[in-house]
Amino acid sequence: xxxxxxxxxxxxxxxxxxAATGGLLFGFDTGVISGAIPFIQDYFELTDSQVENVTALxxxxxxxxxxFTGRITDYLGRKKVILASAVIFATGAIWTGMAxxxxxxxxxxxxxxxxxxxxxxxxxxxxxxxxxxxIRGTLVSxxxxxxxxxxxxxxxxxxxxxxxxxxxxxxxxxxxxxxPALILLIGMIFLPETPRWLMSKGREELGRKILARTExxxxxxxxxxEMKKEIAIDKRQAGWKEIFKPWLRNALIIAVGIxxxxxxxGINTVIxxxxxxxxxxGFEGAEAAIAASxxxxxxxxxxxxxSLFVIDRLGRRKLYFIGVSGIAAALICMGLGFMLPGAxxxxxxxxxxxxxxxxxISLGPLGWLIITEVFPTRVRGxxxxxxxxxxxxxxxxxxxxxxxxASAIGNAKDVVIPExxxxxxxxxxxxxxxxxxxxxxxxxxxxxGYYFIPETKGVTLEEIDAHWRAGKKPRELKKQxxx
Ligand code: BGC
Numbered sequence: 001x002x003x004x005x006x007x008x009x010x011x012x013x014x015x016x017x018x019a020a021t022g023g024l025l026f027g028f029d030t031g032v033i034s035g036a037i038p039f040i041q042d043y044f045e046l047t048d049s050q051v052e053n054v055t056a057l058x059x060x061x062x063x064x065x066x067x068f069t070g071r072i073t074d075y076l077g078r079k080k081v082i083l084a085s086a087v088i089f090a091t092g093a094i095w096t097g098m099a100x101x102x103x104x105x106x107x108x109x110x111x112x113x114x115x116x117x118x119x120x121x122x123x124x125x126x127x128x129x130x131x132x133x134x135i136r137g138t139l140v141s142x143x144x145x146x147x148x149x150x151x152x153x154x155x156x157x158x159x160x161x162x163x164x165x166x167x168x169x170x171x172x173x174x175x176x177x178x179x180p181a182l183i184l185l186i187g188m189i190f191l192p193e194t195p196r197w198l199m200s201k202g203r204e205e206l207g208r209k210i211l212a213r214t215e216x217x218x219x220x221x222x223x224x225x226e227m228k229k230e231i232a233i234d235k236r237q238a239g240w241k242e243i244f245k246p247w248l249r250n251a252l253i254i255a256v257g258i259x260x261x262x263x264x265x266g267i268n269t270v271i272x273x274x275x276x277x278x279x280x281x282g283f284e285g286a287e288a289a290i291a292a293s294x295x296x297x298x299x300x301x302x303x304x305x306x307s308l309f310v311i312d313r314l315g316r317r318k319l320y321f322i323g324v325s326g327i328a329a330a331l332i333c334m335g336l337g338f339m340l341p342g343a344x345x346x347x348x349x350x351x352x353x354x355x356x357x358x359x360x361i362s363l364g365p366l367g368w369l370i371i372t373e374v375f376p377t378r379v380r381g382x383x384x385x386x387x388x389x390x391x392x393x394x395x396x397x398x399x400x401x402x403x404x405x406a407s408a409i410g411n412a413k414d415v416v417i418p419e420x421x422x423x424x425x426x427x428x429x430x431x432x433x434x435x436x437x438x439x440x441x442x443x444x445x446x447x448x449g450y451y452f453i454p455e456t457k458g459v460t461l462e463e464i465d466a467h468w469r470a471g472k473k474p475r476e477l478k479k480q481x482x483x
Contacts, residue, residue, distance in 0.1 A: 005216075008132075012214045015130060016139040018187035022082060022123035023143040024180045025089050026116050027150020028157075032173055033058065033109075035158025039170035044102050057106050061113020062120065062392045069118045070385025071239055074378065077201075078126040079193045081118060081381075086185035088115035093177035112177075121371065121388035125380060128372035129194035132215045133223070133460050137311035137369055144365035145304045150180075151271075152297035159290070196461065199227045200377045219460070226462030230376060233469070243379050243386070250474050251374040254452050255387035261445040262367040263394035265327050266438035267359055269402045270334075270352060271296060273431070276424060277337075277352055281345040299353050303360035315457035316366060317449070317475075323362020324445050330355035331439035338424075338432025367391065373456045376465040405437065406430045451475060 033055060041051050065085075073081045092112030099105035124143045131139040157176045163169045195214075198207035208224060215223055243252060274292035283291050311319060330351050337348030371387030372380065403423070410423050410430040417426055424431045451474065456464060458479035467477050 008214060008216075009135075012131060012135075012139065015191055015214075016127045016142050018184070018191060019082065019123050019126050020142040020146045021180050021184040021187065022085065022119035023146030024150040024153070025177065025184065026120050027147040027152075028154045028177055028180060029089070029093075029112055029116055029150075030058070031151040031154030032157060032177065035155065035162060036170035036173045039162070039167060039173075040105070043167045043170065044105070046102065050102065054102075054106055054109055056396075057110040058113040058116070059392060059396050061110040062117035063113075063389060063396075064110075065114035065117025066121055066385045066389040066392060067117075070121070070382035073122055073125065073381030073385065074197075074239075077193050077197050078122055078129065078381070079188060079191065081122045082126060083185065083188050085115040085118040085122065086181055086188060088112065089119070089181035090178050090185060093174060093181055097171045097174035117388065117392060120368075120391070121384040122381070124368045125372045125384045126194055128369070129196040129377075129380070129461070130192075130210070130214055133219055133458060134216060135312055136373075137316070137365075137457060138308050140369040140372060141304070141308045141311050141365040143368055144360075145301070145308065148297070148300045148304045148360065148364070152294075152301060155293045155297055196227065196377050196380075199224075200231060202231075204228075223460055223462065226460060226466070227377075230462050230465055239379070239382065243375075243382055247468050247471065248375070248379070248383075250452070251383060251468060252386070254374050254454065254474060255371045255383060256390045257448060257452055258363075258367050258370050259387055259390040260394055261324070261441065261448065262363040263391060263398050264438065264441045265324075265331065265359070265363065265445065266398060266402070266435065266441075267363070268395055268399055269434075269438075270355060272399065272402075274352060277348055280428075281349045295353065296356055299356045300360050300364075303357040304364060307361040307365045310361065311365060311369070312457055315455050316370065317453050317455045319362050320366055320449050320453045321446065323358045323366075324442050324449060326358030327355060327363070328439050328442035328446070330358060331435050331442060335432040335436040335439065338428040338435065370453075370456070373461060373464060374454065374468075376468070377461070380461075402434060405434045409433050455479075 037051055037055070040046065040054065044050075046054070069081060088111060092108060092115060095108040096105065096112055099108050124140050127140050127143060128136055153176075158173050161169045161172045161176075192210045193206075195207040195211035198204075198210070207227075211223065212220060242248065274296045275289040278288040278292040278295075279285070281288075307319070314322075333351035334348060334355065337345070337351055340347070367387075371384045375383030406423055406427075407430070410417075410427050413427065413430070415423070415427045415430065417423055454464070454467075454474040454477040456477065459467075459477060464477065
């Protein structure tokens with residue numbers, strides 16, 4: 001690589017890393033609440049259902065945030081929307097931390113949720129539009145990497161501030177979120193708008209200038225020519241109507257579908273269930289919870305780093321098939337681990353870590369990457385917000401139905417739960433069976449992926465657009481030139 005190419009690469013890596021702080025906030029603010037909740041509950045003397053409301057309001061905020069800002073991102077630009085989310089993240093962290101009453105805590109969690117929903121699609125969208133084609137996958141995966149770092153940081157912040165003699169220790173846990181929010185806010189002020197959005201608004205000069213700083217010189221002219229072609233084909237500002245048109249049907253199925261499989265293989269229930277699994281492997285009480293969060297968190301971060309190196313080499317399809325096959329096999333083993341308590345406990349722990357590793361190299365980063373790749377510029381904001389919205393909706397649905405599924409299986413077996421026990425104490429097979437349901441979903445995901453996962457590696461965003469316009473199938477997409 002010559003000096004100029006190296007310089008160009010470091011510029012985009014810095015840009016992408018600053019923007020990816022939005023991922024850190026996503027991971028941190030969704031993760032931090034679990035350690036804060038026991039203190040919040042004691043401090044405000046909340047009932048369990050009030051606790052559920054506080055947690056759920058954050059998620060509802062994320063859904064609302066993703067739902068209403070997709071079009072705004074297409075109108076106002078990517079940068080302004082990310083800046084606005086950074087302001088909400090910073091003020092939301094202070095507001096939730098200071099909340100004097102329960103209603104204020106709920107409203108402030110909802111407010112913070114809005115920023116989570118907005119940043120979860122606008123940040124990967126921003127990176128994907130500013131990234132050079134060759135390393136677009138790697139750069140967008142930085143977003144997922146920072147989500148996993150955020151989850152780990154939330155856990156560490158919870159641990160650092162948890163103090164049983166101080167009922168208000170939840171406040172500093174939440175204040176910590178201000179730091180990454182300020183990094184995002186200050187950093188974004190200095191970052192440019194994406195060349196693609198500028199060009200789509202007719203600001204060609206500036207768009208070209210920014211693109212010249214980031215894109216490969218060999219690809220520069222092609223990309224600009226393709227952007228112009230795309231703009232010439234359709235000058236209208238498109239919206240909801242456009243996105244439901246037949247030529248974009250596959251893009252929509254891909255965005256919603258990949259988020260369906262990302263969530264319905266049960267990632268958040270596995271993370272949620274990890275302390276129990278460690279408990280069954282012989283770790284004790286609090287020790288089990290700590291071991292689970294640290295080990296799961298670290299494996300998650302490490303394997304997301306692996307994905308950065310392979311996503312633009314192996315390509316999206318290969319990574320998807322390797323990852324989802326591994327996820328299915330690991331889920332089958334986890335189910336088995338529950339069926340064979342005693343002998344199966346270490347088997348269970350290892351299968352769970354293997355599961356996390358396969359998720360981290362595939363569905364984790366691929367979900368957020370693909371939703372930003374499959375839509376044309378004019379509706380890319382709206383399209384990826386629909387992907388993000390699906391993610392939050394499915395996430396809520398899976399977590400909400402997990403215990404219901406396990407108890408339905410328990411009821412069918414006439415399991416009676418004695419006082420002070422939980423279902424998995426008396427019926428581990430009930431929980432194990434749910435992991436088999438997730439495994440079945442993963443297997444269906446393999447078939448779905450064969451038809452719908454497009455190989456976007458090395459393909460410019462404009463070529464993807466042209467592919468849909470030509471009415472071609474997702475699996476027929478491939479790069480058109482050697483790079
Ligand atoms: C998912 C989250 C999940 C996280 C785990 C993300 O891609 O969207 O639901 O908790 O990965 O690393």
